[in-house]
Amino acid sequence: MQTRRDFMCRSAAVLAGPAFLRATRASAQSTLPITVSSYLLDRTEALFDGRVKIEGTEATFVADAIGDMNTAAFSGNGTREITELGLHPFMLTHANEEFRDYALLPIPLLRQFRHKSVFVRAGAGIEKPEDLKGRRIGTPGYSSTSLTWIRGIFEDEYGLKPSEVEWVQSVKDSSAGEAGNISAQEQRLPEGITVTTGTPGFDESDLLLEGEVDALFHAGTPAAFIAGDARIERLFPDFRAVERDYFERTGIYPIMHVLAIRRDVAEEHPWLARAVFDAYSQAKTLAYETKDRLTWATDMLPWYSQELEDTRALMGRNFYPYGIEPNRKTLETLFRYSHDQGLASRVLTIEETFLPGSLDFAEEV
Numbered sequence: 582m583q584t585r586r587d588f589m590c591r592s593a594a595v596l597a598g599p600a601f602l603r604a605t606r607a608s609a610q611s612t613l614p615i616t617v618s619s620y621l622l623d624r625t626e627a628l629f630d631g632r633v634k635i636e637g638t639e640a641t642f643v644a645d646a647i648g649d650m651n652t653a654a655f656s657g658n659g660t661r662e663i664t665e666l667g668l669h670p671f672m673l674t675h676a677n678e679e680f681r682d683y684a685l686l687p688i689p690l691l692r693q694f695r696h697k698s699v700f701v702r703a704g705a706g707i708e709k710p711e712d713l714k715g716r717r718i719g720t721p722g723y724s725s726t727s728l729t730w731i732r733g734i735f736e737d738e739y740g741l742k743p744s745e746v747e748w749v750q751s752v753k754d755s756s757a758g759e760a761g762n763i764s765a766q767e768q769r770l771p772e773g774i775t776v777t778t779g780t781p782g783f784d785e786s787d788l789l790l791e792g793e794v795d796a797l798f799h800a801g802t803p804a805a806f807i808a809g810d811a812r813i814e815r816l817f818p819d820f821r822a823v824e825r826d827y828f829e830r831t832g833i834y835p836i837m838h839v840l841a842i843r844r845d846v847a848e849e850h851p852w853l854a855r856a857v858f859d860a861y862s863q864a865k866t867l868a869y870e871t872k873d874r875l876t877w878a879t880d881m882l883p884w885y886s887q888e889l890e891d892t893r894a895l896m897g898r899n900f901y902p903y904g905i906e907p908n909r910k911t912l913e914t915l916f917r918y919s920h921d922q923g924l925a926s927r928v929l930t931i932e933e934t935f936l937p938g939s940l941d942f943a944e945e946v
Contacts (some may be wrong), residue, residue, distance in 0.1 A: 586625040596818035599810065613850060618643045618650050618740050619690060619840065623871070624901065627864040635860040647838060654683055654841070656765065662846045663857060664679060665690050668839050669726035669919060670767055673935055676925040677769075683791045684936035686854060688861050690839035693800075694824035695731045699816040700797040700806060702789050707796060707816065710739035717747045719785045720796035721754035722767035723776065724924055726915075727800035730835045733918030738827070744921055748776045753784035754801070769922030789813055800837075825895060833911050834896070847936055858942045862903055869898075904943045905931060 582893045616636070619625055621644045627633040638887035644662070645653075651659065659682050666683065674680035701707040707716065708711045713735075720728055735741040750768070770776050779788045780896060788794045790812055797803055799814075806813045817823045840861065847854050877886045892900055902908065912931055919925035932940065 593741065613638045614641070615639070615846070615852070616641045616643060616660065617663040618645045618648070618653070618661045620644065620838075621692065622870045623822040624865040625690070625861070627867045628860060632759065633860050633864045635853075636856045637850075638856065642899050651767070652765070655680060655808075658664050658905055659683070659843060662843050662853075664841055665838050666841045667726045668836050668915065669724065669729045669924075671839070672916070672929055672934065673724060673769055675838075676919075676927055676929055681844060684844050684859060685846065685934050686840045686842055686936055686939055687908065687942055688858060688903050689836040689838070689842040689901075690840055690891065691924065693727070694820075694827065694902065695727060695734060695835055696817045696823045696827065697815065697820040698727060698731060698799055699791065700799065700803055701816050702792070702795055702874050703814050704821050705795045710735055710741055713741055713796055714745045715747055716795040717793070717795045718798055719749045719751055719779060720798045721751045721785050722800075723748060723750060724769040725767040725800060726837045727917055728798050729922060729924065730837075730915065731798045732922055733914070734827070736921075740799065743771075744773050744775075746775075748774060749788060750776060750780050751783060751785040751788050752781050753787075770923060773923060786810075786813070802942040813829060828895065831910075834900075834916055835863045836911055836915070842936060844928065844936075851938070854936055854939050857941065858939065862944045864900065865903070899944065902944065903936055905935065905940050906943070 585636065585659075586786065589830040595717070617628070617635075617639050617640050619642070620628050625642075628635075628640075629644070640663075645665075647667050650664050651667050653659070654664055654666055655670065655674050664683070666685075668685075668689075671680075671683070678775075705716075707713060722728060732743050734741070734837070779793055780791070781791070783791065784804065785797050785799055786890075789797055789803070790805055790810065803813060840857070842854055842857065872889055877889075882888070905912075909931065916925070916929045920928045
């Protein structure tokens, strides 16, 4: 019986034409065994299922969650040659702990606008960001990439400083199934803020519903909101309009996760970083082609095609760009936020955090 994956793979092969054939050509020099860990995403699917190869390697792809990948790289034995990492946790270990085992590659695997990630308790009198001043905000991970972005955006856009609210860290995270266990680097606390710990056994949704906090900053969608509990609302009900306006004014599409390579492996095999970049670019190109030719049918959203067309009209055809230059402002903004919020000991630079030699990698899109 033909599965949906079989249908998509065969359809993508036919539709992609020569690009597909180039991407799937078996390499006679596939001799370097490597392990790659990341999420299985539309833009990585062709790598996981073998349609795209990393030239010169015999790569094993392992699907994993971000918290666990962070811990394996920063606190574990770092056995994976290539791994997805949270951008801000990497920044903190690089700046504050002199961590140099891995270097970033200019492949931002996960990006999200973050206005959608702010939730409030219905009836709490919070209708705009400024109303959060003096309130209690819950979060499962203070120094995660997502939370660092939200705090920075709220200070830049609305004048709300992290020191003007009380932070409550939940012991549990209702999105742990997708995000993995919160890594140590996502729980760093700076000086100059008020932080307490929520009731043991409560996740962030429980804190809000029980009145321990007035709002949530959370990378995932809280369980209570998913369940349709009327006591929890988004601060920005029309977050799409707010986020589109933010991008139009700033050009920033926040980066959450980036691919990284072990420095010793990159030094021993200097060709590998470029091969990885090219393969990930090819896989993303196939994902774009599938979106154009097939996803309108396989996705259940009724106006999928309209959303894709609207996104490209605003952000361009390659709206998920790899490489340094199209992402420089976004990266440097998070570097500034981390230092301004008292998390990174200094303002980092692209040149020190990304692998030397990868700064000029560019896509052929």
